Amino acid sequence: MKIKRSLALGLAGVMASVALAGCGAPANEDGKIRLQIGGWPPESETATVATYNGYKEALETLRPDVTVVPVTGNFSDEKNFAMKAAAKMLPTTYTTHFTEVQKTIRNGYAYDITDILKERGLLDALNPVLLETVKGSDGKVYAFPERTYVMGLSLNKKLFEQAGLVNEDGTVKAPDTYEQLAEYAKIIKDKTGKAGIAFCTANNCGGWHFMNIAWSYGVEFMKQREDGTWEATFNTPEAVAALQYIKDLKWKYDVLPSDTVIDQQTGFKLIAIDEAAMFISSPAQGIVSKFGMDPMNYAQAKVPAGPAGRFAQMGGGVYMFSNTATKEEVEAAFDWLKVMGLAEPNLDDAATAAKEATYKADLEEKGVVFPMAPIPVWSAPERVAKEEELNAKYCNVDKKNFASYMDMSDVTIKPEEPVACQQLYAVLDGCIQEVITNKDADCAALIAKACNDFQVNHLDKN
Template identity: 30%
Template structure:
């Protein structure tokens, strides 16, 4: 199995995208100097010094996060945190780093990567630590079960979020639209009313240049299908020609034909975020942890509306469950494992979550995220808008991204881009061709490796 996982994860490194973590395209990593803190007068100084290497992103390493680390180190004067910047999604590089012997002692890993990592033997079981933790009863059993394999608890959820439809309330009011759209048809009609080329306002936006499969999968789900499935033996089966995929592709063509998408189809993920913050995009798919990013870019929080993703032909609104788990490197020393658990326990404590809530309120960027602790109420702690709370509660229990996305996503990309750039493109033929290419170029080899390793 390790050989198969190696093939998959090596491909994932090349093709992976950040899973709703709110940062922009990955860039090269760079180490930063270790933070240090003077021991507090009440803390024990008898323990041997331990330095923990922690991979994170520059976007996550805010002054507030550094202040939390400083507080942790004051409480644990023998532990020093060495932050290493890895842009994009640091957890994606963890597997190859373990194999190379230069992995961090701890990192946050996306839900989509956890399933593969739990089979690879690179995550330290947390059972003994968790069982002795006085806060263990506060954790939602669903999240514990999700990241337990063969009775080993291998990660603790730090946060989770879903995908929504974000809309600019000010633009909606100007257009006389009283409520966000509930269906594809309503979204298209609203987009026509919101579209204002003279003021460079696009009524609707989705990714059309990079990572198009990331957003496109949500439309396929609303249509009642998926882009692939994993068979019982672990092999991958592509379903690019599923009727739901074709329906989603045709809806993209409708949006394009109505001229409600941004005229520049080369806009990247960061560009969409910028334009939404500037009031140049009226509606777009949106992860809950992007609110603080919009506020940081100058958008008024009262202008940010969140709704369920509009239902497609299935008649249902389907979203994703995206988040991250804090994990410990199984290959690091016992002293570092023990220290890493102390760090995880501190960062996931009720006290720390309340401090995070206070910081959200202070900075004006309340991210409507989901937390695994049953004793933490984000809405009560922050005064989050009631409509956001309703949407968050209605979005719990979303699905993971389509199987094999990291190795076949680029083929979906090309099909989506082709049907958007060529108004006469045949949706069925484009996706059939994409499936054939993906099958021959990557899936056959992947499945052969899976069978060989079984």
């Protein structure tokens, strides 16, 4: 009995200690810097992983004191991010979107890279427009811009051709104004039976896409009061008109897909499988890689113009650095970015080779390389020209059908709204869902409620 009892006691003790033992901090092997690289491609993307392993080898040869530790995944995924950040488990460097930068800075999870950028000659070489968007309220730079996008219209060339909407030179006849967009969409619907345009309604994507239209109708969404608080300013006839436009697409022109819950992925799919002819988007690899659209069938135009002008939203990807990292670790992370051909002010041979490797992997994995984004990351024209030359070697879409998109001279490019923009999108998603599911929806009342909701629920509580 006694033996049994002590055995039970011992077992219980062991079990309890096993259960309660937390995971210890990972030890530094041989005093090397453990450089954790976020945004590592998933194993399924074999070609891209191979390229990354090449970078890893290159960096570890260049810096024998560094061990690269891959961390899979993009950190724009908020669920993942907030938890990792709170648990101080952010990788040394992680990828995210422009939109997340300010929030990350405010929450104190970002590392100030101003000095490092200066020392490496990057601060003056990068596009100042982009740098402005990744600065904190203290004027310091907290993120390294990797790539940019500008929204436009992704088009399905086949459907345009079937509807006879082609120019004399065979290129797609893209709509120049929102009114024209509705007309063309109607022609496509009548001639092909397919949706003229897919418009997002869900997962905040509706509000996000609506921005381009609303700005072009002259809507201003918010302004900062003198005391620093924010005021929602979109309860205006312009916003009502912009919403009415969406409503007309459904009830007057009837050119939207029959499915009413559409997020970005659904939109991509509809374009790829010839079920919709237009979709508000920047050139999206996913349309080709995930849903199998032929790159040669992919056309891209700039956003149409509205009564108040032609406005397109800009965003992109950045590298940020963990607030818990040491200066040495962040320096090592910049060496990594240099090996990747990113954080290198002059496009030297090594950087060129690294970029070519990325393009090759993209072609193999995603099946498509688009022309350079119209807003370059770098400011020096020679650098941009060199990059374009490199891009031209791999670009596999019909550039003629991207011509309208590449000329941004008459487009006003805006970053996303400064405060609570995801919440704003959610509120606008609601309005959009209402107008396309309810024929009798009152646009003015919806906008008034949305403006008030956004003020009371979000701006006042920010």
